[in-house]
Amino acid sequence: MVEDEAVIGCTGELLIxxxxxxxxxEILVRIRGGSETFLAWSTEPLPMGAAVLVIESRGCREVDVIKWADPLEALGGDPADAG
Known part of the structure; x- marks a missing residue:
């Protein structure tokens, strides 16, 4: 099994x-200067369009994910205002 450690810690959106x-x-992740898709596994069902965080690589373009909320959005901030 070849793990893809570069994807761990990335966020993405569930396409499926x-x-x-x-x-x-299936998750779409921005990585390596582009976007790539991976099969996404989670312990609980997550809906299409959900923001998720990659927590583990299973190798062969498969990852484990959890539901993700952007810390700035959770605080009611606009990410565009962060810089």
Whole structure:
């Protein structure tokens, strides 16, 4: 198994929702100067369009994800105002 450690810690959007233990979804991640898709596994079902954080690589373009909320958005801030 070849793990892709570069993707760990990246955030992305689910193109296809995950089904928990019933099966993976698909995530679009900005990485390596472009965008790539990976099969995404989660412990609980997550809907299409959900923001997620990659927490582990399973190798072969498969990752484990958790639901993600941007800290600035959670505080009611606009990410555009951060710089």
């Amino acid at each position: 929702g995950t089904r928990g233990s019933a099966g993976p979804g």
